[in-house]
Amino acid sequence: MHTEQTLLFDADDTLWENNIYFEQAITAFISYLDHRVHTSEEVREHLNHCERATIAEFGYGLKSFQRSLVACFEQLSDGPMTAEKHERIVSFARSIADREIELLPSVDETLRALKSRHTLYLVTKGNLEEQTDKLERSGLAPYFAGVEVLAEKNPAAYAELVSRHKLETAKTWMIGNSPKSDINPSLAIGLNAIFIPHDFTWVLEHEVVEQPRGESRLLELGSFVELLGHF
Ligand SMILES: [Mg+2]
Numbered sequence: 001m002h003t004e005q006t007l008l009f010d011a012d013d014t015l016w017e018n019n020i021y022f023e024q025a026i027t028a029f030i031s032y033l034d035h036r037v038h039t040s041e042e043v044r045e046h047l048n049h050c051e052r053a054t055i056a057e058f059g060y061g062l063k064s065f066q067r068s069l070v071a072c073f074e075q076l077s078d079g080p081m082t083a084e085k086h087e088r089i090v091s092f093a094r095s096i097a098d099r100e101i102e103l104l105p106s107v108d109e110t111l112r113a114l115k116s117r118h119t120l121y122l123v124t125k126g127n128l129e130e131q132t133d134k135l136e137r138s139g140l141a142p143y144f145a146g147v148e149v150l151a152e153k154n155p156a157a158y159a160e161l162v163s164r165h166k167l168e169t170a171k172t173w174m175i176g177n178s179p180k181s182d183i184n185p186s187l188a189i190g191l192n193a194i195f196i197p198h199d200f201t202w203v204l205e206h207e208v209v210e211q212p213r214g215e216s217r218l219l220e221l222g223s224f225v226e227l228l229g230h231f
Pocket residue numbers: 010011012013014176177178
C-alpha cells in the first residue's frame with residue numbers, strides 16, 4: 001500500500017503470547033479438581049460456560065478468570081470450598097500475571113518498519129490496567145499513536161472508535177487473530193481486515209471468518225512479518 005494507511009493492531013495472541021498461559025493454568029486447575037464423575041473435556045466445557053457468564057457480568061481480565069475458576073470448582077466439586085482450596089485456585093490465576101511478555105516472532109522489527117510509513121494504533125479489549133501494564137512491559141508502546149482498551153470489540157465499539165479518531169474506513173485496517181473480535185466486527189462496519197491466525201486462539205474467540213462486503217478488503221497472513229509485503 002503506497003499511501004499512508006491507519007493500522008489497528010490487536011494485542012493478545014497477535015503481538016504477544018497470551019492464551020497459552022491461560023491454557024496452562026486451566027490444565028493445572030483441571031488436574032487439581034481431579035473429578036471422578038466428569039471427564040477433563042466436560043470440566044473444560046463447564047468452565048467455558050462459567051467464563052461466558054462471568055464475562056457478561058464483570059468483563060474480561062484476570063479477576064474474571066479467577067471468579068470463573070472458583071465458580072466452576074464450586075459447581076462441580078463434591079466437597080465444600082475451603083480457604084485452602086480457594087487459595088490454591090486463586091494461585092492458578094495469579095500465575096498468569098507473573099508471566100513475562102513474550103513477543104511473537106518478528107513483531108518488534110515489523111512494527112518499527114510499519115511505523116515509518118503508516119499510523120499505528122493498539123486496539124485491545126480487557127481490563128484497562130492489565131492491558132496497559134502488558135503494553136508497557138512489552139516495550140512496544142512507542143510505536144503506537146494511540147491505545148484503545150475496549151470493554152468489548154463489537155461493530156458499535158469499532159464504529160465509535162472510527163468516528164472519534166476521524167478515520168477513513170477505506171484506508172483503515174484491523175489486524176488480529178480473532179475472527180469474533182478483530183475480523184468480523186471490523187468488516188461489518190466497512191473497515192478492511194487482516195486475519196493472522198494463532199494456533200492457540202481462545203475458544204471463546206472462535207467464529208467463522210465472514211467474507212467482506214462492498215469495498216472492504218480481507219487478507220489472511222501466515223505470519224506477522226508478512227505485513228511488510230502489503231504495507
Ligand atoms: Mg487477540
